[in-house]
Amino acid sequence: MTSRKRKTADLTGIRQRGARFQVRIFGGIDPATGRKLILTGSAATEAEALALRDGFRKQVADHTAVRTNVTLRVLLAEWLAGHQVEPSTRAGYALLIDNFIVPALGEPTLPALAKLGPRPYERLFAELGACRRRCAGKPFIEHRTPRPHECDDRCATHACRPLAASTIRQCHAVLSSAYAAAVRWGWIAFQPDGGRAEATSSGARSGPTDAAAGGVHLGRGMGRGP
Numbered sequence: 704m705t706s707r708k709r710k711t712a713d714l715t716g717i718r719q720r721g722a723r724f725q726v727r728i729f730g731g732i733d734p735a736t737g738r739k740l741i742l743t744g745s746a747a748t749e750a751e752a753l754a755l756r757d758g759f760r761k762q763v764a765d766h767t768a769v770r771t772n773v774t775l776r777v778l779l780a781e782w783l784a785g786h787q788v789e790p791s792t793r794a795g796y797a798l799l800i801d802n803f804i805v806p807a808l809g810e811p812t813l814p815a816l817a818k819l820g821p822r823p824y825e826r827l828f829a830e831l832g833a834c835r836r837r838c839a840g841k842p843f844i845e846h847r848t849p850r851p852h853e854c855d856d857r858c859a860t861h862a863c864r865p866l867a868a869s870t871i872r873q874c875h876a877v878l879s880s881a882y883a884a885a886v887r888w889g890w891i892a893f894q895p896d897g898g899r900a901e902a903t904s905s906g907a908r909s910g911p912t913d914a915a916a917g918g919v920h921l922g923r924g925m926g927r928g929p
């Protein structure tokens with residue numbers, strides 16, 4: 704029985720490495736980064752490897768079957784609330800979320816975003832790289848404060864200033880981390896950066912300090928700035 708089962712078993716995506724079985728499945732495209740995803744794991748026995756592989760396949764099949772209808776805004780708020788970081792880092796993340804991510808992508812639900820693939824993020828990052836206010840070339844007055852005020856010489860016609868590449872990367876890291884959390888919480892079925900532990904951990908390592916430094920700068924940058 705066992706031997707017949709083994710003979711007919713589909714071992715696609717599984718290979719033996721020493722005493723263990725490695726599982727490696729192409730998982731589509733990471734919605735946050737637009738990169739290819741590889742789901743990887745290992746198991747002690749062939750049967751466990753088959754179960755793991757089939758579980759990965761199911762996750763891939765359910766890719767767009769997101770389990771809740773929350774918006775990206777809600778996900779980012781929940782992620783930030785549960786993220787263990789220094790207050791200054793948190794403030795930096797909040798600035799990135801409130802100023803750059805939520806105005807562009809806050810309202811769509813996670814299922815709606817999942818269906819769109821990487822395009823919304825690529826577009827947002829391209830727009831921010833041209834102008835942090837994403838003005839699309841439309842002239843407007845950049846006021847010294849969002850609160851009611853008398854305009855003075857600090858209120859002037861908007862001049863485009865690109866968002867720094869490092870800050871755009873921080874937005875990227877925030878999105879990736881929030882999506883990873885959404886998977887842990889069972890909000891979405893698919894691990895957005897599954898199998899990309901290297902990219903994830905290096906992003907996380909460089910993230911906090913950059914975001915903290917960037918946050919201070921960004922806080923001033925949102926007005927007319929230095």
Ligand SMILES: [Zn+2]
Pocket residue numbers: 845846847848852853854855858
């Ligand atoms: Zn004004």
Ligand SMILES: [Zn+2]
Pocket residue numbers: 833834835836837838839840861862863864
């Ligand atoms: Zn502009």
